Amino acid sequence: MSSAIPLRYNWRSLQVRWVTTLLTLGGVALVVATFVALMALAAGLSHAIGSQADPRNAVLLYRGSISEAMSRVTVDQYQNLRFLPQIATDEKGDSLASLESFVQVNLPRRRGGEAMVVMRGMRPVGLKVHDQVRLQQGTWFLPQSSDCVVGTGLAERHPGVAVGKSIRLGRRDLRIVGIFEAGGSALESEIWADLDDVVSGAGRDWYNSVSVRLSSREEFPAFKAAVTGDPRIDLGVKTELDYYKDQAGSAEGFRILGLIVCFFMAIGAGLAEMNTMYAAIGSRTREIGTLRALGFGRGAILISFLAESVFLALPGGLLGCLIGSSFDGFTTSVLSFATVSEVSFQFLVTPEILLSAFAFSLGLGLLGGMAPAVAAARTPVLKALRKV
């Protein structure tokens, strides 16, 4: 009795009303493309901010600070914590605790204007704590040499940044001796130099943070207890993972913005889909009556029209994924409010994003088509047949 209506019926119906079909499909494609692009932006940004975190590292900052830019640490505090037993040591037995300075300097931009970028000062031990960083060109800086190294992101964006050139910090000129890469993370937007050079160049007598490598990630609770239990230290401590998670606020902001935008656009597209399906059904009431008279059940009608609605949305979803994917790898930069500096990143289209975009278009088709399909299925046969 209730065999399925061939899908070809729906397919050909869509072809007959091709103008409406294309307009609806275009609407879905736009929403899905916007969704993919915005999610790729957020994913790229959070990759840039979060991916350098090492699970064994911890960051120590002033009280409730959320960023190194807004933190102050003294040498005394550093001396009191650097020999805590949870901190790993290198082959020579030196503790892997890096006292760091964090200064924003302005660099001229290729297309005019200036950007604020981070200059991080550290002693040689810093390179052992941040060991995910690789030298791409030149050499590392030496202590008190007035040398510095820069991330690849900076070298690409700023014309005055290349090996052999120099960067001004207060009264000092720091010569660029190397370029490093850090797996596409925000560290690639930084300048690294010797701690004493940075602190004296900036005319400061204080530091911003301490980064430590623990002997294992399980040591963190004990380390935290030791730090917070010592009034001479009096610093806040977080794992590097948590530290960057808190900083990725701007990425989270873009993700939320993306969801809000797509929510509104989905309402627009979903209602348009519904409209199209109501019109399709309205003009085919007699056909529905005929189908029912031929023996197709209400269920078959429902499924048939739902399928038609999904047919209408899915190609739009695919097209949207395609358009959205073209943003993959697009490099841009954003002002990070946490560190008051510019972070460059690339749009990152992940399989998860494409999958959810596809599911999103499927959802649009089903939700937009549900009410009209139910209405079609409930049409009384006689009334439908009598309709002119």
Add this chain to the structure above:
Amino acid sequence: MNQLSFTWKNVTRNPRRTGLTLLSMTASIALLTLLLAVEDTMRFFSQKAEQSLRISVRHKTGFALLLPIAYRDKIAQVPGVVAVNGFSWYGGVFRDPKQILPSISCEPETLQAVWGDRLEATPAEWEAFKKDRMGALVAPLVAARHGWKTGDVVPLKGNVLPFDLTFRISGVMTDSFDPMIFLFHRDYLEEAKGNPGEVGNYWVKIDRRENVTPAINQINAMFENSTHPVVAETEKGLFELVTGMMQVLRLVVVAIGTAVVISIMLVGANTIAMSVRERMSEVGVLRAMGFRRHHIFTFLLGESCLISMIGGTIGSVLAFWTCHWSASFIPDPVIAAFLSKARPELILYSMSIAGVVGLAAGVVPAVGAVRVPVSHALRQVV
């Protein structure tokens, strides 16, 4: 029956379709208005900055480095300079350590001379602020978000600087250049720091437009070979330094805005195309009765325009209201500041976009409808 009522009859004869289209338009226009609000606020600030006769003097290396207070008197001697005011950042947090308050110390005696055009407070509030060492002049939004009123004592915890400060609100401004700003006395901050004699940046008021560029050049040259070289620039230049780094935001706003406009166009065109399809024989009847092509054309365009204007009005008013309502509780102070600056002109702007888009959306289906020969249209079976 005049044209408008005829159009209205047509719009309302399929209430479900019109309703769905309206809702769809409302959602899209609301989104567009929110995006325009961001763009408009950026432009508004930029325009204000362009008109100003203020220049900023900061350390050449960047904001992280401070300038000596001794520069103030040197800058004051530059021809054309009316007043000089040294600003220094304190920051601090009120209760939530994640919400950094943009508190800045200034020199109250010359604040009005330098920033008076962009800070609106009553003469009594200005007086109270000048007299009270602990006084603070706060922007309306920051006061609203924390529930502060004149006379309240506000303790802030230092986040960059290693000490806490307590303030007394001298007044809540009715308008300010930064809707979140918290201004207080430079002496109070200096004392807490141990009088290092530092300034974050100087704001310099110039008497006439033609003196601005010479003053900038002279200040830049004056400190060129000193221990702390500076960058003197117009207010607009400084503004562009900050917004230049938000280019991605602008890009996103423009891209989404375009996508939204196109999608409104698609929805509108679709609706009109569907109703034209169903009314083809009617179009034939109208033509047979003597209505000319341009009549039919106007009917259909009017229909499309009317729907999008109604959707546009509801959507933009709703979005405008949401901007101001949400600014008081959104945790991100930057976004909140942006939202609070949404101007009522935006509603008109969005509505006109909606109207234009509505017209454009109707053109293709309407042209299609009037080109069908009368005999064909009459013969058409639905």
